[in-house]
Amino acid sequence: MELEKLALTPYPLADITPEGWLRRQLQIQAQGLSGQLDKFWPDIKDSQWIGGSTEGWERVPYWLDGFIPLAYLLEDADMQARAARYIDTILARQQEDGWICPGDPAQRGDYDVWAYFLILKVLTVYHHATGDSRIEEAVYRAFSALDLHINSATLFDWAQTRWFEALLPLFWLYERRPEAWLLKLARKLHAQGFDWVSFYSEDWPYKQRDPQGRWSQMSHVVNQAMMLKSGPLYARLSKLPRDRDAAKEMLELLDRYHGMITGIFTGDECLAGKSPVQGTELCAVVEMMFSLEQLLTLTGDPAYGDRLEQLAFNALPATLNPDMTTHQYDQLVNQPACIRSQERPFISNGPEAHLFGVEPDFGCCTANFSQGWPKFASSLFMGTPDGGIAITAYAPATLHTQLPDGDVTLKVATDYPFRNRITLTLQVPRMMSFPLWIRIPQWAKGAAIIAGNEMLEDAVPGTFYRLERFWQGSTVLAVILPMKTQLHARDNGLYAITRGPLVYSIPISYEIRHQDKPEAAERPWLNNDELLPTGPWEFALAMDAEEVASLKAKEKGAGNCPFSPEGAPCHLPVKVRAISWGMEHSFAKPVPDMANVSDTVQTVDMIPYGCTMLRMTELPLIK
Secondary structure, three states, X not given: XXXXXXXXXXXXXXXXEEOHHHXXXXXXXXXXXXXXXXXXXXXXXXXXXXXXXXXXXXHHHHHHHHHHHHHHHOOOHHHHHHHHHHHHHHHHOOOOOOOOOOOOHHHHHHOOOHHHHHHHHHHHHHHHHHOOOXXXXXXXXXXXXXXXXXXXXXXXXXXXXXXXXXXHHHHHHHOOOOOHHHHHHHHHHHHHOOOHHHHHHOOOOOOOOOOOOOOOOOOEHHHHHHHOOHHHHHHHHHOOHHHHOHHHHHHHHHHHHHEOOOOOEOEOOEOOOOOOOOOEEHHHHHHHHHHHHHHHHHHOOOHHHHHHHHHHHHHHHHOEOOOOOOEOOEEOOOEOOEOOOOOOOOOOOOOOOOOEEOOOOOOHHHHHHHHHHHHHHOOOEEEOOOOOEEEOOOOOEEEEEEEOOEEEEXXXXXOOOOOOEEEEEEEEEEEEEEEEEEEEOOOOOOOEEEEOOEEEOOOOOOEEEEEEEEEEEEEEEEEEOOOOXXXXXXXXXXXXXXXXXXXXXXXXXXXXXXXXXXXXXXXXXXXXXXXXXXXXXXXXEOOOHHHHHOOOOEEOOOOOOOOOOOOOOEEEEEEXXXXXXXXXXXXXXXXXXXXXXXXOOEEEEEEEHHHOOEXXXXXXXXX
């Protein structure tokens, strides 16, 4: 039996060059935590994966999953060498029977093989970046050992709920070595794993916020972000429409009961409803981005590109400080302060989960957030089944690739998502015909594609515009995506404002309060920073939907650090009235108490959500 072909095909990492503000984001990340963890954080620097004594499970694979593409997208020789040191050591330590994870062979029956799946995925990421000839054989031997292992030690715990992640390296291997036992292993993993497709289709039980203190694998927020791709991924083997279409139903349920305006759903640690003061774990953001990138390749549905941008431009940068040296475990949509509190709205996360630090609450996100920007950059372009190029998400970058009839260079120059104009330049040395698929977001009513003096028709929102012609020399196309400002009704009588793919928030000035814990003398990464507001934040919108729609953004170029309060490239001047909102246990109340409402209308500047540290996003409306 053959695997169903991908709808869209990722390009080799070497074909993509990030530019403009996107390249700067990757550089900031390399100078921040992602590029430094192996120098100071014990769980990476002294991991059992490389013969050390600290954590030997998911954290090194998590970190490498983002660090490797980051190193190669930036063409950073030092980072590439450091990545190679880890890969070389992991390969050298692979055991004779093929087992690839660290630990005592006598204890394998107790080992949760989730990390096994993860390191095999990482090895394919390394092969994608380098073409290293050792990887295929190492992955083959590792799957041979896993096949025997799960005959007696069936999947449990994280491996059981994340079984489908093993299909990524398994299908990668099968396409190189089409041996029947590999697909039998895929079916075995499916049989032993948690059946997310059935779980969501048969009276899904998580339609309310989990009770405080309750924890469940079945409502764990990161599992939800990962499992979105489980059905379509397995459909490559099963060929069942039920599997192929499962992600749409799953997303609809998650959005209806737990979805936020930023495109992610709440989960602190488990699904938490739609209150603007419930948190979302950073791991869920980057894992959902990866699921959306996979869903693009599996289904070719442009809606997943819309959703991917929504997360990349809002939820991802908002949970990191501008220089990416600290992060939150949980971000909140309404976040006027980040202060330790033993009384908190989170379901099971601790009092420091929303503070900024190296390792707030738990260290998984410290390692795992690294994949967000690099994998987004590597997913901007994909090959199409008709021999063309699809632009699946928008950011400044250049693709240089080889089509059947010759080399092609496609340059995307833009300040999108902060501005609505995208310039595409195609360089084709000799005449050839191929299609260019241009994604038109669902929100982009009135989108236009301009070729020279020609306005191309039928740029339908929510589709790929397929432009096929004979290309030769240099061709410049302009894509205009009108960004209408919109008012969105949220729960509890609150409202949020969007413009194009960006959510807008009222930024709150702040001061940082640093606490030196006694145990941080030897482990400084345990210190986390509180953010205290120094400016007003209690406001209601004093505009109706029609007035919001007429707002004109104040724009400037994307500078050296666009996702920062000071560097925000666009502002929306909105009319507001001061109100009394109130705090509960150092958090904003879910809804304002409205005891006092000012008669004075004033104007404040909203900025993109992803540019904020403290913010108010969902507001009441008083005309």
